Amino acid sequence: MTLAQHKTEEHRTANKSKDGSLERVRAAAQELHAAITSAAAKHGEAVKEELKSIVPKAKAVVASLNESLGVQTEAIKKQLSQAIPHLEATQKHVAESLKATGHAAEASVRQAVLDAHAAVQKITEALAAKRTAESTHVHS
Amino acid sequence: MRNYIAIVFRDKSKAYEALHGLWQLDQVGDITVHGTTVVHRDAFGQIQVDTKETHPALATAVGVGVGALLGLFAGPVGIAVGAAAGAGLGAAAGGIVGGLADLGRADTRDNALNDAAFVLGMGESAVIADVTEDWNSPIDNLALRLGGSVYRRAKSLVRNDDPYFYDNYFYPYEYIPSRHTMYW
Helix, strand or coil, rough: CCCHHHHHHHHHHHHHHHHHHHHHHHHHHHHHHHHHHHHHHHCCCHHHHHHHHHHHHHHHHHHHHHHHHHCCCCCCCHHCCCCHHHHHHHHHHHHHHHHHHHHHHHHHHHHHHHHHHHHHHHHHHHHHHHHHHHHHHHCC | EEEEEEEEEEEHHHHHHHHHHHHHHCCCCCEEEEEEEEEECCCCCEEEEEECCHHHHCCCCCCCCHHHHHCCCCCCCCEEEEEECCCCCHHHCCCCCCCECCCCCCHHHHHHHHHHHHHHHCCCCCEEEEEEEEECCHHHHCCCCCCCEEEEEEEHHHEEECCCCCHCCCECCCCCCCCECCCC
């Protein structure tokens, strides 16, 4: 391993620990999307039972994202903030689906899946931008 | 750079190894994966998409998005590296030429669907992914190790207005798939 490679590796390892919060936020958002998709695949009352457990998960993702915002650069913060409306919409649609029945409930679940997916996309885009910025910094 | 990539294999199990390999590369921060899917072309020429089992309410009509996307890799902008399977593809596939491809346009989509056969042959499987990669070597090395061919196309050169494209096909994490058939 050359000295340059060694330094790059060292820098990447150091960045990984700083990256952790954003990666945890993404993992939580992915888990939220997976949970809603899994609930949507159930039938009858089982859907609502699963959705009930999703409400605190959604709140936890928002809390985790807000916490992560504090340690990000302005550019990443701005990008990451775009996930918040989608997460709030996810919470809203999950809550609506718990109150509704039939097609209205299905429509709310569907919307919740779309919003959760959009939130994951926004967080992933922020993570990619952060990794690219750090990689550029290492190689410049 | 944000790219669509496809890694094509003769063996379906290799496509799943590649799927896991991509997520491992993401985990160590070498690339960032936005979404993945695994597809197969059966002996009758139909492309099957492995997708998560969902409630009927979520199962919208399966579109042609992934097939058309595969076709875009066949044009001159789609570049194959790795195994010999990629040789001469650009010359063979005539439907899609370089520049921005708008999958919302019926003629572009139809040409891309025809060209998909140049990328994914009968009995072959592929993992398709939307990734951000700062250098090509991590994915190229993964494909080389598993014996697959890599195709890339810049996401900025693909316009796709299908609102369900990502929700139907591209999963933002690893998943245990079930098989749905995509007809066109």
